[in-house]
Amino acid sequence: MKKHILSLDYGVFPSMTEDVSKKLQEFFDKNNNDCDIIIAPGKYYLESFMHLKGFRNVNIYAYGVKFITKFNPTDPYSSSGAFRFENSEDCSIRGI
Numbered sequence: 001m002k003k004h005i006l007s008l009d010y011g012v013f014p015s016m017t018e019d020v021s022k023k024l025q026e027f028f029d030k031n032n033n034d035c036d037i038i039i040a041p042g043k044y045y046l047e048s049f050m051h052l053k054g055f056r057n058v059n060i061y062a063y064g065v066k067f068i069t070k071f072n073p074t075d076p077y078s079s080s081g082a083f084r085f086e087n088s089e090d091c092s093i094r095g096i
Contacts, residue, residue, distance in 0.1 A: 002057070003035040014042025016068065021048045028052055039065050046070065046082055055088035063095035 007013075010027045012020060024044065031037055032055045041064030049069070067082040085091060 003031075005031045005035050005037050007037070007039045012039070014040060014044050014065075016043050016045050018045065019047040020044050021046045021050070025050055032056070032058060034058070036061065041065055043068060050083050051086065052083060052088060052091070053086045055085065055091045057089070058091045060091075060093045061095055062093065065096055067096065 007024075007027060010023075010030070012023050012027050014020075024046070025048075028037075028050055032052070034057045037058060037060045039060065039062040043066045045068050047070045069082050083093065
């Protein structure tokens with residue numbers, strides 16, 4: 001049976017004044033297999049993308065969530081999105 005995991009239970013709270021990249025990355029690193037991840041609604045400021053490596057059978061639900069990413073106009077890859085999956089299978093992100 002899949003686990004249901006809430007971001008708030010891991011201390012990941014919406015914030016537009018504080019970069020939450022590190023906390024969110026640590027949260028994803030701990031929860032990357034056979035689970036449904038629920039991210040609390042709100043706006044999250046990310047200075048770096050989330051590297052989701054080796055995820056298996058994970059659904060991320062982010063209804064009411066807006067990720068604000070740092071953008072550097074001189075770097076063509078800086079606006080390529082907040083999430084990058086690598087070596088992952090059967091995963092989805094919904095609600096963003």
